[in-house]
Amino acid sequence: MINTAMDSTEYLNQQRRGRLILLCMLIFFIIPIIAVIAMYKLDWRPKGESVGELVSPPRTLSISQALINSNGTKVSTSLLKDKWSMVYVTTDCDLQCKNKLHQMRQLHVSLYKEIPRMQRVLITTTPDVADIARNYPELLIINQPADDVIAFSQQFNIDNETAINANRIYLSDPLGQLIISYHASTSPALVRKDITRLMKYSWTG
Incomplete structure (x- = not known):
């Protein structure tokens, strides 16, 4: 019974880690794409002096x-x-x-x-x-x-x-x-x- 409870807890922990990794990957890949699309749609360009x-x-x-x-x-x-x-x-x-x-x-x-x-x-x-x-x-x-x-x-x-x-x-x-x-x-x-x-x-x- 104890082993079953431990296995269940480990399984839940692995699920949480898996979801966290998936979320991090989505943030890493999706947010830059959203930012680029937003910049394009809003015609936004970073400001800065052109040196040469x-x-x-x-x-x-x-x-x-x-x-x-x-x-x-x-x-x-x-x-x-x-x-x-x-x-x-x-x-x-x-x-x-x-x-x-x-x-x-x-x-x-x-x-x-x-x-x-x-x-x-x-x-x-x-x-x-x-x-x-x-x-x-x-x-x-x-x-x-x-x-x-x-x-x-x-x-x-x-x-x-x-x-x-x-x-x-x-x-x-x-x-x-x-x-x-x-x-x-x-x-x-x-x-x-x-x-x-x-x-x-x-x-x-």
Whole structure:
């Protein structure tokens, strides 16, 4: 009699556990579907600032063999490969340009352990960049010859906007593809957050 009562209790306990597991599975699978349907029906979208403008599809950047850097040596055609690149494009590097270069350096430094995975590149038609090179020794400067620099810079044009006048930061991935750009007014803190997330989940570079 005692064994029968114990078996009955065990059976009831198993039933309760089974129902609980079934309920949990229903909650796990059904609620997300209901949420998606509700979002679709109500036309609801999560709010949040779009940090950068995606280049879709990613644009493979081609470096001409004629390009020369600030040291007077030829730029490697693989310069934008194997590393992430923060790129700034301008004609004369005036005060606006120097402010952006300072911002890029601060962004780079703030990446901490990811610093070696990123490089900074300035594309400019300014012939004399000795002062810039001295103040930003790790900055890669492409500035000669002017015609080839301008032609190269056009690969960063987005829609009807000319990169050389846009005051944007452009980001290319370790495959040498232009993937995103940041408007001149975008907060550096947001740019950093975006870049950090991209690098964290990337299997390249």
